[in-house]
Amino acid sequence: MEMIFLSGFSVFRPEPGMMFWALVFFLTFWFLVSKFGFRPISNYLRTREQSIQDALDEAKKARAEVENMKSENEKLLAQAAQERAVILKEAREMKEQIVSEAQDKAKDEAQKIIASAKMEIDSQKNAAIAEVRDNVGGLAIEIAEQILRKQLGSDAEQKSFIQKLVDNAKLN
Amino acid sequence: MKKIHFFKVLMLALFVSFGVVGFAQHGEEHQAEEHAGKEANSHEEEFNLAEEALAHIANANAIHVFGDFYIPLPAILYAPGHGWTTFLTSKFDAHHHGNGEKAIDHYVMKHGVIHRIADESFPYGEVNIDGFTHGKIEKDGQEKEVAYAVVDGKNYLLDEKTTLDGGMLGGGKTSYMDFSLTKGAVTMLLVLLLFFWLFRAVAKGYEKNEGKAPSGVQSLMEPVILFIRDEVAIPFIGEKKYEKYFPFLLSLFFFILGLNLIGQFPIAGNVTGNFSFTMVLAIITALYVNFSGNKNYWEHVLWMPGVPSVLKVLILTPVEILGVFIKPFTLMLRLFANIAAGHIVLVAFVGLIFIFGHSGESVGGAVGGTVMAYLLSLFMMAVELLVAFVQAFVFTLLAAAYFGAATEEAHH
Numbered sequence: 001m002e003m004i005f006l007s008g009f010s011v012f013r014p015e016p017g018m019m020f021w022a023l024v025f026f027l028t029f030w031f032l033v034s035k036f037g038f039r040p041i042s043n044y045l046r047t048r049e050q051s052i053q054d055a056l057d058e059a060k061k062a063r064a065e066v067e068n069m070k071s072e073n074e075k076l077l078a079q080a081a082q083e084r085a086v087i088l089k090e091a092r093e094m095k096e097q098i099v100s101e102a103q104d105k106a107k108d109e110a111q112k113i114i115a116s117a118k119m120e121i122d123s124q125k126n127a128a129i130a131e132v133r134d135n136v137g138g139l140a141i142e143i144a145e146q147i148l149r150k151q152l153g154s155d156a157e158q159k160s161f162i163q164k165l166v167d168n169a170k171l172n
Numbered sequence: 173m174k175k176i177h178f179f180k181v182l183m184l185a186l187f188v189s190f191g192v193v194g195f196a197q198h199g200e201e202h203q204a205e206e207h208a209g210k211e212a213n214s215h216e217e218e219f220n221l222a223e224e225a226l227a228h229i230a231n232a233n234a235i236h237v238f239g240d241f242y243i244p245l246p247a248i249l250y251a252p253g254h255g256w257t258t259f260l261t262s263k264f265d266a267h268h269h270g271n272g273e274k275a276i277d278h279y280v281m282k283h284g285v286i287h288r289i290a291d292e293s294f295p296y297g298e299v300n301i302d303g304f305t306h307g308k309i310e311k312d313g314q315e316k317e318v319a320y321a322v323v324d325g326k327n328y329l330l331d332e333k334t335t336l337d338g339g340m341l342g343g344g345k346t347s348y349m350d351f352s353l354t355k356g357a358v359t360m361l362l363v364l365l366l367f368f369w370l371f372r373a374v375a376k377g378y379e380k381n382e383g384k385a386p387s388g389v390q391s392l393m394e395p396v397i398l399f400i401r402d403e404v405a406i407p408f409i410g411e412k413k414y415e416k417y418f419p420f421l422l423s424l425f426f427f428i429l430g431l432n433l434i435g436q437f438p439i440a441g442n443v444t445g446n447f448s449f450t451m452v453l454a455i456i457t458a459l460y461v462n463f464s465g466n467k468n469y470w471e472h473v474l475w476m477p478g479v480p481s482v483l484k485v486l487i488l489t490p491v492e493i494l495g496v497f498i499k500p501f502t503l504m505l506r507l508f509a510n511i512a513a514g515h516i517v518l519v520a521f522v523g524l525i526f527i528f529g530h531s532g533e534s535v536g537g538a539v540g541g542t543v544m545a546y547l548l549s550l551f552m553m554a555v556e557l558l559v560a561f562v563q564a565f566v567f568t569l570l571a572a573a574y575f576g577a578a579t580e581e582a583h584h
Contacts, residue, residue: 037374044382
């Protein structure tokens with residue numbers, strides 16, 4: 001034990017001189033190196049990390065935006081396809097409608113034409129029949145006149161004929 | 173990848189071998205001095221491993237580079253009644269083992285450390301001294317080893333510098349105080365300047381490479397800074413408040429780490445294994461923590477909510493108040509003990525050379541000791557490198573945990 005406390009050995013003892021210099025040099029170190037070293041370094045590290053973080057965030061945001069756009073595009077495409085289908089369907093329906101309408105119309109028209117044609121035919125027929133009747137009547141009268149003229153050459157004959165006519169008329 | 177690994181191993185091996193050579197050199201030199209001492213003072217001195225190890229981790233007033241070459245440092249001394257004395261320690265004319273050949277205004281240098289001759293009959297100014305000797309005196313009923321300066325055949329008792337332990341750890345108030353820029357202080361200054369330059373370069377790198385990937389020293393330090401931030405500061409203090417304490421935590425980490433690492437070099441000072449240094453760091457941390465304490469923290473310390481009053485008064489409050497002081501105390505002790513112990517073990521392993529060689533008398537023993545010392549020191553230095561990082565990290569981590577506890581919001 002005595003060995004440790006040999007003269008001249010002062011590491012174990014608090015010396016005011018060493019403590020003074022330790023205080024001065026550590027405080028100076030703390031002040032100088034913090035001011036010109038640690039603080040600027042810490043700030044640079046922080047700004048750098050911030051900028052890296054910002055860049056990462058931005059990239060993430062951009063990616064999300066692209067993703068968003070893509071999905072929107074897809075949505076638009078799907079919508080367009082749907083619209084196309086609707087339009088096509090409508091067109092088809094319209095076509096069918098137009099065709100059926102046209103058919104109906106054509107049928108109506110045809111019927112109308114047929115009906116008017118029938119009417120015309122009827123009226124023509126009637127007119128023709130009337131004309132024929134007239135013609136036939138006249139002809140019959142003429143023929144009958146001539147026949148009568150020929151047969152009623154005598155008064156007796158005439159009288160019997162008239163009598164016959166009168167009889168007929170009476171019977172009627 | 174394999175190439176880098178090989179390079180690392182090579183560097184480590186070089187580093188360790190330099191360390192061993194450095195220590196070995198010092199040891200040889202010390203041993204040579206012992207012989208010289210024997211002749212000069214006719215005083216029996218054996219190779220004392222404990223003394224050698226403790227002297228190695230001690231602070232000094234000159235930097236021992238190799239052999240008799242010392243880098244002088246400024247001495248700033250204060251003796252009550254005499255006033256301030258300042259000079260360069262080269263004035264002591266120290267050669268062998270940092271023992272000065274001159275006394276300057278009562279001050280002498282022994283083993284690289286300044287002492288003072290308290291005897292007022294001793295003349296002021298420059299005085300040649302013949303050498304140093306040891307003796308034992310009775311003080312407070314205990315035997316104490318003391319040193320004397322020998323001048324003109326007369327022994328003058330040497331005072332040690334004043335320490336603040338009040339005699340509890342063998343120190344106490346003496347006739348002078350030493351505010352010199354010691355080896356430890358210069359090492360701190362060196363680390364301060366080195367890291368100031370380094371982190372300024374890193375900060376400038378961020379300015380220059382804004383919006384680009386880090387390069388050079390910037391990419392070397394960035395993972396460490398981020399590690400302290402993401403694994404220490406944010407988990408313990410929280411995302412919102414960590415920024416206020418982050419520079420302090422980084423300062424703690426890098427100052428301790430720098431001093432731990434530079435302390436691995438044989439000529440540099442052992443600072444983090446010095447009580448005075450760890451005490452100052454622990455006190456600053458404790459003051460900062462407690463001045464940052466919010467209402468919730470003080471409530472938990474003084475009047476723990478949700479606990480019966482009797483328990484609070486009898487147990488919790490005293491324990492919590494004690495804890496406020498124990499926390500920095502453990503911080504201080506842990507760092508100091510780990511680093512000091514590492515250094516002592518390392519010197520002990522190198523000392524094997526001299527123990528096996530019977531202080532140089534047995535060449536075979538010295539060679540065997542060298543081989544053993546080389547392998548053991550290699551292992552120990554690798555462990556010490558790890559400890560340098562771990563202890564800096566642990567100090568920072570615990571400081572962060574204390575800040576976290578002091579600033580935590582109530583969550584009842």
